[in-house]
Amino acid sequence: MPELPEVETIRRSLLPHVIGARVTAVTVRERRLRRPIAANLEARLRGRRFVALERRGKYLLFGLDDRRALLVHLGMSGSLELAPLGRAFAAHDHVAITLDRARVLVFNDPRRFGLLRLGRTADFTELDNVGRDPLTAAPTPDEWRTLVRGRRLPIKNLVMDQRVLGGVGNIYANEMLFRAGIRPRRRAAGLHRPELERLSTAMRHVLEEAVDLGGSSISDYRDANGRPGFFQMRHAVYDRAGEPCRVCAAPIKRIVLSGRSSFYCPRCQR
DNA sequence: ATATGCACCTGTGTGC
DNA sequence: TGCACACAGGTGCATA
Numbered sequence: 558m559p560e561l562p563e564v565e566t567i568r569r570s571l572l573p574h575v576i577g578a579r580v581t582a583v584t585v586r587e588r589r590l591r592r593p594i595a596a597n598l599e600a601r602l603r604g605r606r607f608v609a610l611e612r613r614g615k616y617l618l619f620g621l622d623d624r625r626a627l628l629v630h631l632g633m634s635g636s637l638e639l640a641p642l643g644r645a646f647a648a649h650d651h652v653a654i655t656l657d658r659a660r661v662l663v664f665n666d667p668r669r670f671g672l673l674r675l676g677r678t679a680d681f682t683e684l685d686n687v688g689r690d691p692l693t694a695a696p697t698p699d700e701w702r703t704l705v706r707g708r709r710l711p712i713k714n715l716v717m718d719q720r721v722l723g724g725v726g727n728i729y730a731n732e733m734l735f736r737a738g739i740r741p742r743r744r745a746a747g748l749h750r751p752e753l754e755r756l757s758t759a760m761r762h763v764l765e766e767a768v769d770l771g772g773s774s775i776s777d778y779r780d781a782n783g784r785p786g787f788f789q790m791r792h793a794v795y796d797r798a799g800e801p802c803r804v805c806a807a808p809i810k811r812i813v814l815s816g817r818s819s820f821y822c823p824r825c826q827r
Numbered sequence: 828a829t830a831t832g833c834a835c836c837t838g839t840g841t842g843c
Numbered sequence: 844t845g846c847a848c849a850c851a852g853g854t855g856c857a858t859a
Contacts, residue, residue, distance in 0.1 A: 591835070591836095632836095633836090633837095634836085634837075634838085649837085666836095667836080667837050667838065668835085668836045668837050668838080669835085669836055669837080670835070670836070707829090708829080708830095709829080709830080710829075710830060710831090714830085714831095776838090776839085815830080815831060815832080816831085816832065816833080
């Protein structure tokens with residue numbers, strides 16, 4: 558479910574509740590996620606204090622006071638909620654981390670594509686595949702020229718490649734290409750300098766605006782305090798097939814690229 | 828090396 | 844109402 562703006566919103570909403578909090582209890586109700594939750598997670602987490610909370614692409618990294626960290630990925634359908642103490646479990650509540658502040662951090666994930674892992678940050682090999690942060694360290698147009706060189710894949714697929722940019726998923730790839738006026742199917746290597754310049758600024762603007770609005774709530778995304786995001790009201794193309802373009806009124810098209818729905822305006826995007 | 832297809836899993840919406 | 848099917852915010856592995 559969540560892409561960079563949603564994960565960043567969750568991180569910010571968790572921050573004041575989690576930093577400095579101590580874990581008093583850990584309950585794992587379902588270990589079978591994408592990879593099973595390790596058997597020692599409860600013992601390693603109990604009694605620890607959270608000292609940091611960072612985002613790496615779509616991953617959340619909870620720093621602990623023993624130089625280890627809890628790595629969390631929300632997959633397609635994962636969520637984190639700060640629930641009141643003693644609230645009954647709901648369907649797909651897989652992990653509950655009780656804090657010493659009368660709050661429980663609950664990991665819920667219907668599709669179980671998420672990930673929870675405890676260990677040393679350096680051992681989290683999945684983080685090796687997270688590229689630059691498009692919010693804080695976006696490639697310059699010059700760097701884009703290097704990144705697209707020789708790449709024959711559609712630009713949308715390149716932008717969604719987590720090794721290139723950490724955190725861009727299907728919604729925001731579509732939205733930033735609309736904003737840049739580039740069709741998603743265009744070969745990456747075929748983009749001209751002005752297009753790379755537009756892409757580079759469109760990317761920052763779309764993501765910054767989305768973070769400001771708390772991300773996109775399409776069906777049930779909520780931040781850790783249960784608040785929805787509002788960027789879905791600003792979607793120009795995502796999930797708008799057949800609807801009129803907000804700029805030129807042409808009907809939005811839907812195509813499939815690498816199995817993912819891709820949307821664009823045939824007039825605004827070339 | 829690069830690009831694509833599919834599997835992983837549950838829930839929801841659509842059409843018959 | 845029931846049923847089959849397509850599709851969904853992601854990623855990793857197998858295959859060309």
